[in-house]
Amino acid sequence: MMPDLGKYAVAVLGSYGATIALIAALVALSFWQRGRAKRLLAEVEARAGKTDV
C-alpha cells in the first residue's frame, strides 16, 4: 500500500528517515540519561539512608 512517490521518493523517504532517526536518538538519549540518574540517586540515597523523592 506504499504510495507512488515517483521521482521524489528519495526526498520524501529521506525526510521521514532522517526525522525518525533524530527522534529515536533523542528518545534513546533521554531514556539512557533517566536510567543513569535513577541509579545514581538510588546509590546516594542508600548511602544517606533517605528515600523521599
Place this chain on the structure above:
Amino acid sequence: MSIWEYANPKKFMQTSAWALPWAVGLTVLCLGAGIVWGFFFTPDDYKQGATVKILYIHVPAAMMAINAWVMMLVTSLIWIVRRHHVSALAAKAAAPIGLTFTLIALVTGALWGQPMWGTWWAWDPRLTSFLILCLFYLGYIALWQAVENPDTAADLTGILCVVGSVFALLSRYAVNFWNQGLHQGASLSLDKEENVSDVYWFPLLLCIAGFVLLFITLVLMRTRTEIRLRRAQALMARERLA
C-alpha cells in the same frame, strides 16, 4: 491551589508521574494517526507532487523548534525573577528537544528544497535565522555543560535565552519582515485563501498536535531526570561536608 505549587520538586515529580503515561499515549495516537493519514491517504499536490508529504514533519518540527525556545524563555524568566529551580531545570531539559526539532526542520527543508527550488540551501532570511537559532541551541546546551555551579549556569543560560529569543522571533516572522528570499509564507493561516487545502490541513493539524505532545512528554521526562540529578548532587555535596 496556585500554579507555583508545581515549582516544588516533590509536587512536580508526583504530578508528572501521573501525567506521563497519558502524554505518551496521546503522543503515539496523534502522531501515528497524523503521519499515517498524511503519508498514505493524501493526494499529491499539483505543483509539489509527492514532496507535499514532507509538510507533515517539516511544518510541525519548525513550529516546535520556535515554541520550544519560547517555553525556555518563559521558564528562564521565571527562574531569573522567582528563583524556582524546577523552571530552570525544565528550560535545560527542553533544549536538546528544541535542537532536535530545529535539525529536523533544517534537514527536511533541504530535502524538500532541492527538487522544488533546485538548491539544498539558500541564504534566505528564514533559513538563515533558523540556522542561527540552531547555533543558539548548541551554545545554550554547551553553556549548561561548561559552568559547574548549577545556579550560575541557570543565570547565564537564562540571559542567553533572552538574547536568542530575537532569533526565535526572526525565524517565525522573517518572511514577513523581509519580503524576499525563497521561503514561502506560512502554510497555516486564519485566512482561508492563504491556508493549505483541507485535504492536507486535517492530517497536518494532527501532526502538529502530535509534535506538541511529543515535546510535552519529553520535557516532563527529561525534567524528572534533571530533578533526580540535582537531588543526587545535593546529597553528595552534603556527604562531602559531613
